[in-house]
Amino acid sequence: MNSTFERAIAAFEPAHWPLAVGFSGGADSTALLAACAARWPGQVVAFHVHHGLQAAADGFEQHCRSMCERLGVPLVVHRVDARHATGESPEDAARRARYAAFAEMARADEARGAIRSVVLGHHADDQVETLLLALSRGAGLPGLAAMPAHAQRNGLDIYRPLLAVAGAEVREWLAGRELPWIEDPTNEDARYTRNRIRSVLLPAVEQAFPQFRSTFARSVGHAAQAQQLLNELAAQDLESVGSPPRIATLQALSRARQANVLRHWLMRSHGCGPSAAQLEQLLDQVRACTTRGHRIHLKVGAGFVERRGDLLHWYNVAPSPKTSL
Numbered sequence: 001m002n003s004t005f006e007r008a009i010a011a012f013e014p015a016h017w018p019l020a021v022g023f024s025g026g027a028d029s030t031a032l033l034a035a036c037a038a039r040w041p042g043q044v045v046a047f048h049v050h051h052g053l054q055a056a057a058d059g060f061e062q063h064c065r066s067m068c069e070r071l072g073v074p075l076v077v078h079r080v081d082a083r084h085a086t087g088e089s090p091e092d093a094a095r096r097a098r099y100a101a102f103a104e105m106a107r108a109d110e111a112r113g114a115i116r117s118v119v120l121g122h123h124a125d126d127q128v129e130t131l132l133l134a135l136s137r138g139a140g141l142p143g144l145a146a147m148p149a150h151a152q153r154n155g156l157d158i159y160r161p162l163l164a165v166a167g168a169e170v171r172e173w174l175a176g177r178e179l180p181w182i183e184d185p186t187n188e189d190a191r192y193t194r195n196r197i198r199s200v201l202l203p204a205v206e207q208a209f210p211q212f213r214s215t216f217a218r219s220v221g222h223a224a225q226a227q228q229l230l231n232e233l234a235a236q237d238l239e240s241v242g243s244p245p246r247i248a249t250l251q252a253l254s255r256a257r258q259a260n261v262l263r264h265w266l267m268r269s270h271g272c273g274p275s276a277a278q279l280e281q282l283l284d285q286v287r288a289c290t291t292r293g294h295r296i297h298l299k300v301g302a303g304f305v306e307r308r309g310d311l312l313h314w315y316n317v318a319p320s321p322k323t324s325l
């Protein structure tokens with residue numbers, strides 16, 4: 001009988017060809033690359049992002065090169081430097097740089113035919129770690145929705161076909177094929193919360209709830225569905241509130257709906273994710289805005305939200321203090 005891993009690969013149907021596999025050289029993306037290359041010979045490309053973050057990065061690239069030669073898969077390598085990103089964790093900076101690099105590689109590799117689909121090796125354990133990490137940070141619904149199996153990002157379709165497959169099953173499949181992989185030493189580093197979740201929490205959760213992968217996945221699915229409804233409501237509300245938002249129209253909405261539409265406006269129009277505290281402050285200011293003279297000038301994300309007449313504006317640099325009210 002086919003393993004869960006094989007069934008997941010068999011059920012995976014990307015919308016566009018050729019297909020790029022995000023290939024770190026780790027166990028999961030090695031299995032994913034080998035399985036995709038076997039299922040769709042000649043139609044798979046490997047994308048490797050050289051993070052330059054650790055001394056071993058050159059060795060990772062070299063490993064990916066020899067693995068791709070062995071599998072007969074073309075490899076595209078892109079170097080990024082995520083070290084200078086400020087105000088975010090090293091993992092978040094590396095992830096952001098990685099998605100931008102995928103878009104660059106897809107553009108640069110047009111000779112092969114436009115690449116619009118990238119597939120990643122995240123599996124069920126990664127999903128549970130993401131959910132627990134979100135809970136540990138007090139995340140709201142967007143965080144609890146964890147990673148989607150399919151999403152669009154930077155103009156690419158991003159797929160995660162292994163989200164229902166346990167990490168151990170991926171490694172089992174790989175071990176049976178004598179395909180080597182690299183172990184990233186930072187995966188063992190207990191300074192990273194995600195690694196502590198993996199080594200300490202997951203074994204305990206498994207003991208308490210043996211079915212946790214599928215039950216947590218159901219919760220993630222409920223959160224994702226509810227988040228989708230909130231996004232749809234926010235898009236509707238933004239139509240009536242306007243972009244930039246009109247304060248009086250905002251005030252006619254409930255506080256929860258104001259929060260939803262403002263978060264949506266800041267994210268969609270400016271790529272700016274407000275913290276919960278910043279959003280609460282902004283809502284207080286919107287409520288207090290009953291007179292023409294009430295000034296709003298708040299740090300939100302990497303910029304500022306400011307009142308200009310009847311509207312709210314967002315700037316990514318400090319606006320001039322001579323704002324007319």
Ligand SMILES: Nc1ncnc2c1ncn2[C@@H]1O[C@H](COP(=O)(O)OP(=O)(O)OP(=O)(O)O)[C@@H](O)[C@H]1O
Nearest residue numbers: 022023024026027028029030047048049120121122
């Ligand atoms: N440097 C990279 N270059 C290309 N793709 C990457 C890179 N790092 C991660 N990915 C993609 O993102 C997925 C999840 O990343 P994560 O950091 O959890 O994996 P990893 O432990 O580095 O490697 P793996 O998941 O392959 O064991 C990988 O399976 C892979 O598809």
